Every structure is written in C-alpha cells, then in structure tokens.
Amino acid sequence: MEKILLWSFLLTSSGSQAVRSLVQRNTEFAVDFYQAICLSHKNNIVFSPLGTTLVLGMVQLGAKGKAQWQVKQTLKFQESSTGEEFSLLKSFFSAISEKKQDFTFNLANALYLQEGFTVKEQYLHGNKEFFQSVIKLVDFQDAKTCAETINTWIESKTDGKIKDMFSGEEFGPLTRLVLVNAIYFKGDWKQKFRKEDTQLMKFTERDGAAVNIPMMKALLRTKYGYFSESYMNYQVLELPYKGDEFSLIVILPAEDVNIEEMEKVITAHQILKWFSEMQEEEVEISLPRFKVEQKLDLKEALYSLNITEIFSGGCDLSGITDSSEVFISQVVQQVFFEINEDGSEATTSTGVQVPVIMSLVRNQFIANHPFLFILKNNPTESILFMGRVTNPDIQKIKGRDLDSL
Structure with missing residues (x-):
C-alpha cells in the first residue's frame, strides 16, 4: 500500500x-x-x-x-x-x-x-x-x-x-x-503586563497539587463576563492584541467546578455568546505565564x-x-x-500599575487553577487555537527569573 x-x-x-x-x-x-x-x-x-x-x-x-x-x-x-x-x-x-x-x-x-x-x-x-x-x-x-x-x-x-x-x-x-x-x-498585547508586577503564586493543578508559578498581574479595562450554564459558574476574559485583529479568550471555571465536566457541556452557541455578550469592565487579572x-x-x-x-x-x-x-x-x-508579558505596548491611560491591594475592584479574574483558552480572529470570530492549561510549565523557568519574583 x-x-x-x-x-x-x-x-x-x-x-x-x-x-x-x-x-x-x-x-x-x-x-x-x-x-x-x-x-x-x-x-x-x-x-x-x-x-x-x-x-x-x-x-x-x-x-x-x-x-x-x-x-x-x-x-x-x-x-x-x-x-x-x-x-x-x-x-x-x-x-x-x-x-x-x-x-x-x-x-x-x-x-x-x-x-x-x-x-x-x-x-x-x-x-x-x-x-x-x-x-x-x-x-x-x-x-x-x-x-x-x-x-x-x-x-x-x-x-x-x-x-x-x-x-x-x-x-x-x-x-x-x-x-x-x-x-x-x-x-503584542494591547494593554501591558508589566514584568515588575509578576509574582510567584500558588496554582492548584488538575490533580490537586499546589505549585508556585510566575503569575502576571494587571488592572485593566477590558471585555469580561460572568456566566452560569448547566449549574456551572465561570468567568470569561478577553485580552486583545495590539491592532484589535486578534484576542486571547480565557475561560476560568469556578474553583468548585471540575474542568472536565465543563468541557463536556461547551457548545459553539455558548462560545459565540461569550464573544457577543462580554462587556468592558475594570478587572483585576492574575494570569500565569505558560508555554x-x-x-x-x-x-x-x-x-x-x-x-x-x-x-x-x-x-x-x-x-x-x-x-x-x-x-x-x-x-x-x-x-x-506561549503567553508572557513580552512585547506588550500601551499608553499610560490603558494600562494601570497594579497596587499591592486592589480590594476595591469588583471583578477579580484569578487564574490559579485549570482554565481554557481560545485565540481568535476578531473580524471573523474564527478560532485559530484552542486549548487548556492544567499545569503551567515551570520546568523552563530560569533561576534568575525566580530570583526576580
């Protein structure tokens, strides 16, 4: 043959x-x-x-x-x-x-x-x-x-x-x-994650183990939504790239939601609903670097x-x-x-320095447990990449990076 x-x-x-x-x-x-x-x-x-x-x-x-x-x-x-x-x-x-x-x-x-x-x-x-x-x-x-x-x-x-x-x-x-x-x-990110704001934080992996990983932090005004479907609560965040042609969509289930159960009930209708119903809000974001x-x-x-x-x-x-x-x-x-802080550009009015305490911010998006992501083209809403992160890769973190956090 x-x-x-x-x-x-x-x-x-x-x-x-x-x-x-x-x-x-x-x-x-x-x-x-x-x-x-x-x-x-x-x-x-x-x-x-x-x-x-x-x-x-x-x-x-x-x-x-x-x-x-x-x-x-x-x-x-x-x-x-x-x-x-x-x-x-x-x-x-x-x-x-x-x-x-x-x-x-x-x-x-x-x-x-x-x-x-x-x-x-x-x-x-x-x-x-x-x-x-x-x-x-x-x-x-x-x-x-x-x-x-x-x-x-x-x-x-x-x-x-x-x-x-x-x-x-x-x-x-x-x-x-x-x-x-x-x-x-x-x-390049439309709104910047400053490297000096990245901190080591606990991430609870899929098997329940907790590991320290570099967590990027920012206080941004961006599209955000809180949804409840099939008795599951989750947040959806959009991080646009410079030029607004592409965006990274991050879907974070509530901590008590098993990510495998959430994956089973996701539909195309839901995804397009997220794209259309998210609203611009101020959000305190903690997102792992991951590769x-x-x-x-x-x-x-x-x-x-x-x-x-x-x-x-x-x-x-x-x-x-x-x-x-x-x-x-x-x-x-x-x-x-790969997702990291590099290459992000923004004016001072779109990126806000992260203070130590942001307790007054109503929306907190803290991706310290497994989440899904989508990279999409905005004019057509076409999905280029899709995936999930259950254990961010910490093997390739250089010693100097850890020392700086």
Missing part, C-alpha cells in the same frame, strides 16, 4: 451572511474536535482548528465517495458546493494576510511529492488556488535528506521555533505524498468523529491520483504556544 502522510505544524505566541455561517460551522467543528482530543489527553492541550481544517480540506479536495462525505460531515461543510467553502476560506486568509501592521501572521501550505508519482493537475491547481500550496518534488527513498528538506521549510515558516521535526523514520518506501501546513502568529509545546497524533480523535475511510487501503482518493493503493497513514499536528 502507498502512503500519504498528513502533517500540520502550528505555533504562536463582519462579513457576508455566508462568511458568518462558515464561522458558525467552524466553531462547531472546533468544539467537536476539542472534546474528541480531551478523551485521550488529561493535561495541557493546544491545537489549531484552523490548521486541522486546512489539512483535512486539502485531503477532501481530492477525495471521493465515502472518504469525501466523512470529511465534509466532520468539517460541517455543506453538501453542495465544496468550491464555495474553499473560496470563503481563501478570502479569510487573504484578508488576514493583508493586515500585518500590528502583528505577524504567516500561513503556508506545501505538498511534498515523490518523484515519479503522478498527481492530477486539477488537484495541484486546486491546492494552489484555494490553499496557496507550494509543490515540491522529493525522493522519500532518501528519508534523511527528505527530513532535512521539510525541516528547513518548517523552521523558516515558524520563525525557528520548530526545528528537526522529522527524523526520517516517518518516511518509508511506500510514502508518496506529505501535506504540510504551518501557521505562525505573534502579537505549551505539543505534538498531537490526531488519528484517534478523527476516528471518534467518524473520519475513518481515509486511513484505510482502498479509500477513494482518485481526485489526487489514479493509483488505487493510496491512503492517509498519519495526521499529526505540532504546536508551540
């Missing part, structure tokens, strides 16, 4: 009714996929609904029959025109790419083809048109050289954050096609969402090639996500 490897590499640091409908469906997919990933991951999680949609979209572009139907159903694509869905995605990417004054957002897709392996021109054209994919010919028989070639591309597209991703062991004599998606986002580096094998999660056909020999990928022996062998997503 010939193989296709499907890899997605991510990291970070108002339209028409049709676009709005697409956002609704994309949010539904994000929630479904997040809940599927939670079934097999108990600690920190970060993944990109956008990246997953892209790589699955590239597969669906060449899939037929049951394989295509399963992917369309899971991505919430409408039964009719696939081209319309991809055209809307293309417009969204172009709109983001054109606005880079206050942030860095790079999106790149590539197809690595085995030399001599025949891929249909229409499929290559579709990838260039809808996903702006570059096409590169390689020899997977020379696994080491292939790994170095793809690693160099990934490193260049992710500002050097992801290096040596492939060892060559992922490739074999039957590998015919590797689809790669890279997303890089870096934004999540994760390599997720998405095959199990996709199976649970009924995407199974593409992984079986004999699946219909005739839109890609006439070969009847190709199938998807892996779907892996690599993510680097």
